[in-house]
Amino acid sequence: MDEKKAVIILFGGSGDLAKRKLYPALFQLFNRGELQDHFAVIGTARRPWSDDYYQEIVTAAVTNLPQATPKKVAAFASHFYYQSHDVTDAEHYVTLKTLAQKLDDKYGVGGNRLYYMAMAPNFFGTIASHLKSEKLLTDDGFNRLVIEKPFGHDYESAKTLNDSISATFNEDQIYRIDHYLGKEMIQALLALRFGNQFFEPVWSNKYIDNIQVTLAEVVGVEERAGYYETAGALRDMVQNHIMQLLAYLTMKKPTAFTADAVHAAKDEVFNALHPYTVAEASANFIRAQYTEATIDGKTVPGYRQEDGVAPDSMTETFVAGKLQLDMPEWRGVPIYVRTGKRLTQKSTQVTITFKPTAPNIFAANGENKPNQLTIYVEPKEGYSLQINGKNMGQEFELENETLSFTHDDKSVNKAPEAYERLLLDALSGNQTNFTHWTELAQTWQFVDVIRKAWDQMPNMPTYAAGTMGPVAAAALLEADGHHWVFQPTKIELAD
């Protein structure tokens, strides 16, 4: 295995994302030998930490991982250095540049730099411009920028941000994170769709009746009200994760399994997103906010009662909507999506409902149900396919049967976590699982119209915590003669 060589400069080294996701992901890469001797991480933030203290923070973040022996953790943590740094202060970049060069020499990384922006997005542009003005980019080796979400707040702000980072980095140096693209079962969609003779030919409006995507969460806003109040479910989950999932579900087979070809196939989908007028957006997208509920004797606060949330907040915690694609292959197939916090169960899943076989001469007795393929992304990871079989017995009666496959816990635990996969991709120069500007431009423009429609509505509909959203979410499908296939009843409680 070729070990990856780089000085990784992490802006936001003391932050929540770094501790919960990035240090564990880097440790797994170290454990797998993807990172060995030729790497160093410079964590930056304003607080005045020492290297020793920073290494303690990193150690604490990885020490409970299954493969973490004290020896391995100590070897890993020894590659971490801390630089107190205010991203708005140009002089601090001079110190940072000197440290990066020193570590480059010490670890022999050949000029490779990975700049990871794990900070509030309002700083992304400032950091990129200082990296240029203070000449941190190296002449030898690669210079790659990994940028966290949210990428903008709407199309205009996303464009401004993109213009500012593009003044320093070319598109082929920019790695915009959408962690859903790093998930195993999202990757598996490509294998399923394009690796099976019996799915590829039926994957269009000729055979598919409707598509449903659910990204349901049990947790509430947690400690992120400051961010969430400015975002809401539409910007937090639909513009990015749901749109990326939609592209993988509907894009044509890429001409090759390369970043360029996959992005071209995705672009075609986003270009075909049927644009809504404001009035159409109000009819096709609904929002709501969770209210207090008592579940198993435990009272769950409503969104407006959460810490950091305005008592009259108009931020939606639930979205359901219908999308359509203006592509010959998908015309007439509604794509229903929904996502929300404090729903009944944590589950990310997709159901493809096929058109029923008609007429079915064998269905005189029993119901001729449509075939349904469900892809379970999380927490269960697998597939199920509903088929019509024959009931056992003398009579000829149709029976709905399920073919199913679930990855076992051992395989799931062994698989790389999303950030682990994406960090390795960025270190390897593989942009396939990152988003391109063109995709973001299209998806923001689509979402902005929905936002505009909602901003004109004075009322915020509600749903009780622990349910699957407001009645209007069901009504959206009922109007088309459909219903949500995934209707969990057993309520999970967040910790």
Ligand SMILES: NC(=O)C1=CN([C@@H]2O[C@H](COP(=O)(O)OP(=O)(O)OC[C@H]3O[C@@H](n4cnc5c(N)ncnc54)[C@H](OP(=O)(O)O)[C@@H]3O)[C@@H](O)[C@H]2O)C=CC1
């Ligand atoms: N946390 C999560 O689960 C997720 C986060 N993200 C994204 O990741 C990014 C980071 O989020 P998160 O880790 O939660 O944020 P935090 O608020 O936990 O961390 C922010 C970091 O920025 C540093 N910082 C703030 N101001 C400055 C400054 N002027 N100069 C230098 N450093 C500064 C802080 O340290 P100090 O105060 O010492 O300067 C801290 O290290 C955001 O874009 C977020 O949207 C995305 C998905 C999930």
Ligand SMILES: O=C1O[C@H](COP(=O)(O)O)[C@@H](O)[C@H](O)[C@H]1O
């Ligand atoms: O990006 C985000 O995703 C998480 C949900 O991610 P998952 O991997 O747990 O499905 C969501 O909680 C968060 O609000 C959002 O910013």
